[in-house]
Amino acid sequence: MLQFDLWKRVLIWGICALGLLLAMPNAFYTRVETHNDAVTAMERGSTAPGLQEQAGMWPSFLPSGLVNLGLDLRGGAHLLAEVQVADVYETRMQGMWPEIFAVLREERGQIGTIRLQRSAPDELRIRLNEKPEAVGEAAALVRGLARPVVSLTGAGSSDIEVTTEGADVIVALSEAERLATDDRTVQQSLEIIRRRIDEVGTREPTIQRQGSDRILIQVPGIGSASELKDIIGTTAQLTFQPVVTRTSNPDMPAGAGNELLPAEGNDPSSRASEEGVYYVLEKAPVVTGEELVDAQPSFDTNGRPAVSFRFNPTGARKFGDYTANNIGNPFAIVLDDAVISAPVIQSHIPGGSGIITGNFTVEESTNLAVLLRAGALPAGLSFLEERTIGPELGADSIAAGKIACIVAGAAVLFFMIASYGLFGVFANVALVINVALIFGMLSLIGGTLTLPGIAGIVLTIGMAVDANVLIFERIREELKTAKGPARAIELGYEKALSAIVDANITTFITALILYVMGSGPVRGFAITLGLGILTSVFTAIYVTRVIIVIWYSRKRPQKIEV
Amino acid sequence: MRLRLVPQETNWDFFGRWKLWFGISGLMIVLAMVSFGTRGLNYGIDFRGGTTIRTQSAEPVDVGAYRDAIAALGLGDVTITEVFDPNFAEDQNVAMVRIQAQDGQEAVTAQMIADVEGALQGVVPDINFVSVESVGPKVSGELIQTAVIAVVLAIAAVLFYIWLRFEWQFAVGAVLALVHDVALTIGVFSELNIRFDLAIIAALLTIVGYSLNDTVVVFDRVRENLRKYKQMPLKQLLNLSINETLSRTMMTSVTTLIALIALFVLGGDVIRGFVFAMIWGVIVGTYSSIFVASAILLRLGVKRDWSKQDPSAGTRFADVDA
Numbered sequence: 001m002l003q004f005d006l007w008k009r010v011l012i013w014g015i016c017a018l019g020l021l022l023a024m025p026n027a028f029y030t031r032v033e034t035h036n037d038a039v040t041a042m043e044r045g046s047t048a049p050g051l052q053e054q055a056g057m058w059p060s061f062l063p064s065g066l067v068n069l070g071l072d073l074r075g076g077a078h079l080l081a082e083v084q085v086a087d088v089y090e091t092r093m094q095g096m097w098p099e100i101f102a103v104l105r106e107e108r109g110q111i112g113t114i115r116l117q118r119s120a121p122d123e124l125r126i127r128l129n130e131k132p133e134a135v136g137e138a139a140a141l142v143r144g145l146a147r148p149v150v151s152l153t154g155a156g157s158s159d160i161e162v163t164t165e166g167a168d169v170i171v172a173l174s175e176a177e178r179l180a181t182d183d184r185t186v187q188q189s190l191e192i193i194r195r196r197i198d199e200v201g202t203r204e205p206t207i208q209r210q211g212s213d214r215i216l217i218q219v220p221g222i223g224s225a226s227e228l229k230d231i232i233g234t235t236a237q238l239t240f241q242p243v244v245t246r247t248s249n250p251d252m253p254a255g256a257g258n259e260l261l262p263a264e265g266n267d268p269s270s271r272a273s274e275e276g277v278y279y280v281l282e283k284a285p286v287v288t289g290e291e292l293v294d295a296q297p298s299f300d301t302n303g304r305p306a307v308s309f310r311f312n313p314t315g316a317r318k319f320g321d322y323t324a325n326n327i328g329n330p331f332a333i334v335l336d337d338a339v340i341s342a343p344v345i346q347s348h349i350p351g352g353s354g355i356i357t358g359n360f361t362v363e364e365s366t367n368l369a370v371l372l373r374a375g376a377l378p379a380g381l382s383f384l385e386e387r388t389i390g391p392e393l394g395a396d397s398i399a400a401g402k403i404a405c406i407v408a409g410a411a412v413l414f415f416m417i418a419s420y421g422l423f424g425v426f427a428n429v430a431l432v433i434n435v436a437l438i439f440g441m442l443s444l445i446g447g448t449l450t451l452p453g454i455a456g457i458v459l460t461i462g463m464a465v466d467a468n469v470l471i472f473e474r475i476r477e478e479l480k481t482a483k484g485p486a487r488a489i490e491l492g493y494e495k496a497l498s499a500i501v502d503a504n505i506t507t508f509i510t511a512l513i514l515y516v517m518g519s520g521p522v523r524g525f526a527i528t529l530g531l532g533i534l535t536s537v538f539t540a541i542y543v544t545r546v547i548i549v550i551w552y553s554r555k556r557p558q559k560i561e562v
Numbered sequence: 563m564r565l566r567l568v569p570q571e572t573n574w575d576f577f578g579r580w581k582l583w584f585g586i587s588g589l590m591i592v593l594a595m596v597s598f599g600t601r602g603l604n605y606g607i608d609f610r611g612g613t614t615i616r617t618q619s620a621e622p623v624d625v626g627a628y629r630d631a632i633a634a635l636g637l638g639d640v641t642i643t644e645v646f647d648p649n650f651a652e653d654q655n656v657a658m659v660r661i662q663a664q665d666g667q668e669a670v671t672a673q674m675i676a677d678v679e680g681a682l683q684g685v686v687p688d689i690n691f692v693s694v695e696s697v698g699p700k701v702s703g704e705l706i707q708t709a710v711i712a713v714v715l716a717i718a719a720v721l722f723y724i725w726l727r728f729e730w731q732f733a734v735g736a737v738l739a740l741v742h743d744v745a746l747t748i749g750v751f752s753e754l755n756i757r758f759d760l761a762i763i764a765a766l767l768t769i770v771g772y773s774l775n776d777t778v779v780v781f782d783r784v785r786e787n788l789r790k791y792k793q794m795p796l797k798q799l800l801n802l803s804i805n806e807t808l809s810r811t812m813m814t815s816v817t818t819l820i821a822l823i824a825l826f827v828l829g830g831d832v833i834r835g836f837v838f839a840m841i842w843g844v845i846v847g848t849y850s851s852i853f854v855a856s857a858i859l860l861r862l863g864v865k866r867d868w869s870k871q872d873p874s875a876g877t878r879f880a881d882v883d884a
Contacts, residue, residue, distance in 0.1 A: 404828040411821070462821030469814050499783070509716065513712055517715070
């Protein structure tokens with residue numbers, strides 16, 4: 001009657017063992033963390049002394065996944081930024097004016113003279129001074145400049161909307177183009193922020209898009225939110241400089257008016273990514289990133305990936321003059337004092353737009369385009385939420401949480417033994433496995449443990465015994481009807497099952513809703529609560545059962561007391 | 563020699579004084595709502611916007627001096643409270659400074675925080691700012707909205723699940739019990755003026771989960787007994803079901819409470835409000851699953867006779883085992 005197939009037993013113990021194995025690294029948190037950091041550093045090509053030794057602190061054949069500690073436990077900064085997407089509309093409209101002006105001026109005979117009126121920043125209002133009746137034709141001319149929107153949802157619509165009002169032609173971005181622009185702006189801001197934070201090299205920053213125009217930034221271990229804002233706010237310096245020579249000698253004298261800069265070593269997007277390559281450049285840049293309007297991944301005439309870029313009028317003039325005079329010479333694209341690329345000028349580049357070719361992959365050209373645009377954030381950021389948690393507060397919370405967990409666990413263990421004797425011991429074994437499983441699963445999915453998350457675990461310790469209590473109480477009841485211990489145990493499990501399942505599914509539903517609706521610490525709580533429900537049901541209906549079955553088949557007691 | 567929280571066999575009458583229990587619950591809810599209406603909740607910055615700064619210094623906290631230093635900046639409503647906790651070291655003096663959201667600003671201002679920190683450093687040179695949190699009014703409005711939606715959604719989802727697994731009368735009973743628990747918890751937070759922030763919403767939802775857990779276990783037994791004792795009057799049957807599950811109800815509540823009390827005492831002041839909400843929820847939830855959910859079930863009645871076709875029910879698989 002009380003039987004378990006062998007494969008089931010193997011599976012159950014296998015899951016428990018796996019859970020314990022996955023949870024184990026957390027018991028040696030600092031040690032494993034040092035190991036992981038050293039391994040990542042070595043993968044990046046760092047050869048600092050001692051790394052090998054640090055990596056050896058934890059054997060590599062053991063799992064090394066750790067539970068991430070949330071900001072409230074580790075300390076760090078949290079920012080919720082809103083990208084002022086409307087900023088970009090203004091730039092876009094201003095950029096469009098020369099084009100519109102040129103088109104309308106050509107048709108001066110038909111529509112007379114025009115003048116740009118004061119208007120809202122996100123539109124252009126053009127007044128026809130002499131022939132207000134020709135407003136329809138003027139609008140038609142401007143409409144001719146419209147381009148299709150480049151996005152999935154906006155396909156088929158054009159980027160500008162031209163309306164008339166009296167003698168005025170009003171040009172504004174279309175709804176579809178706005179959406180597409182917003183999306184691009186936020187995406188760009190996100191990439192720029194990520195790049196800047198990565199440069200600082202902190203551990204596991206979270207940089208996430210939230211909703212349509214928000215970015216959530218969480219950086220553990222940073223001193224304060226304002227420090228983080230400083231990092232985000234720093235503009236990366238992008239310049240285009242003439243190359244004097246290329247060298248592998250880091251101490252080469254650069255000469256007056258020149259400077260020696262390294263090729264960016266650890267960036268795969270760089271064409272000059274060889275280690276130990278240096279360039280001697282003229283200090284005075286030809287053009288700076290402030291004059292760059294746009295950079296996009298594209299393809300050259302042979303269909304190879306390339307990056308196309310565009311300068312504003314002043315930049316275009318300078319760049320055109322320089323390229324005309326230096327065909328065949330290399331020039332360097334320098335970002336934050338490192339040469340990211342040094343292509344050779346193939347031809348005179350007039351008009352301020354050009355293309356950088358090389359042996360790029362599509363991914364590399366995309367990255368380079370991002371780097372080029374990364375000169376400045378495309379739009380302003382306003383910070384809706386900022387939180388700084390000091391590391392000492394986090395450490396206090398961990399210490400307090402640990403003690404609370406141990407005391408809570410011990411009290412519950414004692415209480416269970418006092419109430420159910422031997423069966424209480426069985427339940428306790430399951431409880432310990434349960435907590436280990438929670439940590440194992442958290443490590444596996446890379447979940448984040450927060451302070452409310454610790455509360456979730458403590459709550460689970462309290463509630464995990466519930467399923468066992470239900471079963472044991474049921475066995476007690478069944479024993480009263482004197483069907484013999486084996487039957488009573490079997491019935492106990494059978495009849496308690498529906499209550500266990502229903503009770504836990506309802507709690508799981510609330511955990512799920514918390515996870516979906518919540519953020520930060522609350523979400524951390526939902527994760528541990530949800531995982532705790534899964535593991536506690538598993539341990540109660542399988543683990544304790546296997547233990548009881550094994551015990552029963554060994555002892556064959558005539559009478560049991562629960 | 564086993565520890566028993568309740569005698570092995572109980573036959574207590576839980577419904578003899580149902581009017582009294584309903585009265586008490588009703589009165590408590592009214593009191594909770596009156597308190598909520600008149601005193602309101604002590605919303606944290608998550609819901610109201612503003613800034614909280616947690617300070618720590620070796621010197622004892624002098625709330626008056628802090629207040630004077632900050633008052634000079636003219637930031638409107640500023641609350642300063644000293645925080646006590648048994649876990650603190652001798653030279654660990656902690657205070658919370660809360661500054662209201664500044665008018666006309668959607669975003670948070672770094673300048674204001676720097677000013678406040680500067681002012682406090684002027685009074686206490688060795689002061690440390692262990693955590694600084696600012697939430698702009700725009701976000702806090704949304705957070706309230708999300709929180710309310712979350713609670714309502716959770717209750718609705720649960721109503722649906724129980725209706726699916728049991729009968730609608732059970733679902734109504736369980737949900738009224740939940741509303742009772744949530745209302746009383748809000749009442750306690752309002753009456754005791756405990757800070758109500760996002761974490762408390764998490765606690766509220768956990769209470770919802772826990773209270774249900776309890777209610778569902780009782781209902782599960784009622785469902786079983788309904789099949790077993792077809793002729794027993796409903797009142798007696800409910801009483802029997804509660805008595806049969808009483809031992810388990812008490813065991814689970816007590817183990818959960820033990821764990822929570824350990825966390826309440828030892829877990830530090832940061833989550834104390836959160837843990838308090840859960841402790842209260844466990845107590846109220848246990849009470850409500852017996853005295854509210856089951857009592858409502860008794861008032862609503864349950865369809866007993868499955869052998870007769872119910873014209874309104876259509877084809878039900880439940881008919882098969884009747």
